[in-house]
Amino acid sequence: MNTNQWNRLQTIDRRVIYAILLVVILIPLFFPITLPTFPSKQSRNFYDTIEKIAKDSPDKIVIVDGWWSPSTRGENQWQAQAIITHLMMRHLHFAILSFDTQNNTVTQSQIVEPLAKKYGYVYGKDYVNWGFRPLAAFVPVAKGLVIDIPGTIKKDYKGTPITQFPVMKGIKTRSDVGALIEITPSASAEGWLGMFEKNNSPPFLFAPTAVMAPTYYPYLDTGQMAGMLTGIKGAGDYEGLLGTHSFGSRAAGALSLVYALIIALIVLGNIGYYATRAASRKEDR
Amino acid sequence: MQHASENWWVSGLVILLSLIIVGKVLLAQRGRVPFIRRISGLNAIDEAVGRATEMGRPVMMVPGISGLDVVTLQALSIFSYIARAVARFGNKSIIPTIDPIVTGVAEETLQDAYADAGRPELYDSGDVRYLTGQQFAFASGVAGIIVREKVAASFLFGAFFAESLIFAEVGQQVGAIQVAGTTETNQIPFFIAACDYVIIGDEFYAASAYLSRDPTLLGSIVGQDYCKLLLLAIIFLGLIGVSLLNVPFLAHSSLFSHPLHWVVDLLKVK
Amino acid sequence: MLHTLQHFFAPMPGHGAWYFEKLALGLLFMFAILGALQLAPRRARKGIIAFFTFLGGAYYAAEFFWPTNSATNQNFLTPYQDTVAGLASVVGSFAIGLGVISLLQNHTRQLARRRPGWGYSAIFLVFFLAMTVFGLMNAYSAKSTVIPAVPGFWARQDAHGLFQFLFVGGLTNLGSATFAMIAFYIASAAYRAFRIRSLEATLLMIAALIIMFGSVSFGTWLTHGIHPVLADGSENPWANLRIENIAQWLMLQVNTPAQRGILFGLTLGLLATSLRYWLSLERGAYFEKEL
């Protein structure tokens, strides 16, 4: 190859890159590629924690708290879907809580209700929706849940007193909570860790978007978090562990291809750069 | 920490740092003008504005996407120097804004800078453009301005978030010379990838001092430097304390370990 | 004295006697202050601005530094935080007119003079008006009919439905789409910037590659052969070389301290700049202009 051809490698037109990127994302959506998944340690710990609750304390309630809105549904929705599927597969009781207005509607109608049909979950008997709280109310809610759950929540999302639901029978304080699951695009873990959790009891399971995740590794090291799902990769890991292979694994497949593409582009660009430079040096001599 | 009384050592430190800064400012105003190091990206302003003028295309400045806060004001004061260069070359500038109050301050800033450079007639009421208060609507509007006006120089200073890369890549694609600086550390990598010159971290706060060589601002920068050294000294002291606590002999003798713990925990807030 | 003041400013839910008089009085009083400011000599103007700037900052500074009651962690200023925040957001909200006026001016001018691209200004104005009208209708009477039903073609549309169309169909989707543009740009930026042309660019590239390999399946597959536990059940020290562990170490041991160093500089810069604004020590064209 001469200098020009090498040079082409480092000056690929951006529109070509964009077109390849689109194709690479679309292929796994149409033709699911199930790549072998290697779930990360944190995803596996997340999964194992739920399994352990199902075995050791199946009568406790699991709180599923969501701070995400449709703007990060690309990651958080699939995390929520995988986690709730797992809860239903092991027939654990759970409660939905939201600190975002749209989150509560989306979680209830687009995730839980379709899954409930599949797994025969009945509202009030197997799960309950504690509704939406504004962010300003976070501190009183988090602190209140420690000592008095019915007194803090009072009513479900439709205004029915929660004590009327069989699922809430015997659920009084923090010690009746099997796990706290937090699905979020923001820095919401610190609040729960500071005001609700006590030495990872009940187990704190965290599902942030991929950008947020690196900030929270220290909490995993200190054992303040039992497990973490990192973005869509985490959702894909989880579906792999569950064996469900829904959209999360397809998106994770697409993501692998995208990463491969970007890495390939970087390598090509550098080969082109190196070869062109070497050739021009030769000409200089 | 909600109030000073939760830990007076911490609050005392904040007061001490403030006094150092204000003291250095006052000293500099009395004539002790200090010297500061080169900030490479800022020397490119004249070059960028000059080239834009040769090409007959406008200069764009975006003061970030937060409301009227200290960061945005600092960005506007950097822009007032750029605007003077624009006025000297007789070019045109566009400032898109995301906040109505910022719009008002930006209009005043631009007018003042043009008047300062002796070209008040260059100011046009369409130069400062309020677009909307929504992050991504603003981003799509700015992207539209960049491609339609074919801006030849683009200055991105202020608080930027995810949209940083939209501005920088679109600008890169129309071939603009781009200089950027932000207080949001997580966006700096994207500016580095797509802009010609990037100023990092608190070079952003030093920029107006560097450009104006004003004694007050230079004094403030020196004050900040002393504060950094003070923070480093505290870290070293704390480290020595923590390290000594790992020496078995010292850790087990209460004569040493009590004062060591006291020193180490001085700045802790319950 | 304080009691009389409190009584004077007390809310009057039923619009009792003097409600409208007090409204008028309040307006008059404020306008009188503005008038007095305007009459003040020109050379006093900078001082007036400096005074109000100082006043604005003094509340939060005093609220922070004033010793608190240890039982409640509050001082005498704490209860007014909501009021101050409310005042600031109400007064700040009045400024939205500045933005709306300048935009409407620009677009109606385009339209009136049929300048090139005036069609886009028309589109802007139509959607602006639609969103404002149906948004407000949605807030006040969501159920009121906007478009009556035409059997066989469409059902009745109420204000809420139209607001949903504009908000969910338009605003949120357009926002997500703009956000998604970044995916394309991040790919082209990575391709262009990550070259071995200088030590700095090379370092940037290596760190990014390590993190990328550490976060996808085929990356972790590369080193999945290193088992975290040895045959005898003890931990395997070589497991630190698994790519995801290297990535994690990089984030914790390199990224965290670097970010901290930046943070110290940034926050000191913020402190210094804030002090200059608060004490009106700032310099620059805006601050040195003759008023």
Add this chain to the structure above:
Amino acid sequence: MEYIRHLFNPILLFGALGTMAILSLVFKENRFYRVFEHVFLGLALGYDLEFTWTTILRPLFWDAMVRDGQWAWVMTVPVGLMFYGIYTQRFTWMSRVVFGIFFGLNAGAVFQDFAGRVVPQVTKSFLPSKSLIPPPPIPGDPHALLHQISFVLNNFLFLGIVVSVLVYFLFAFEQKNKAVLRTAQIGRWVLMFAFGAIFGSTIMTRMALLIDRMYFIFHDWLRLVKG
């Protein structure tokens, strides 16, 4: 027929057309983009106006003043009018008074911010275990020495990075001193490495959004993708 009706569902159709229009900009600026850019800006401004009224002015100002009789809120109106001084020669300076109040409000909050955000970072740089001398080994640990060595190395590295980055950000001390200059250079290299890491860890979230947009078009709207 049902499918055609679904394709013309106004909310989905609006969203899908808008999505395609906006994304088309990455290839080339075009009319389709320009139309939806202006639709977007119009909607956003309208929403700003509506949002400001329903979430701020109506509850805090109008309802408080009219319904609850807190008449004193009327006094904010003349203050708000001061912004509009910029439209006149005579009252321009008045806008600076109210701008000044806002500068002050922002500046005054800095003390609490600094104490609450920065000082903990200072203490975290040596607490709880950034010691440069390793703690005594845990009994029965087969890799005790290895753990001690990595503990010390990691902590030295951590300290070294904080120091070199801070030195890079010193402005006033003339960097003629060789040691200072070299430390600052190392600081800059470390910064680049850290920035690369940030870049790498952002890619996934950004890509997930594009994947989600494609899912919206091909699953929610076109229904070509199952699941």
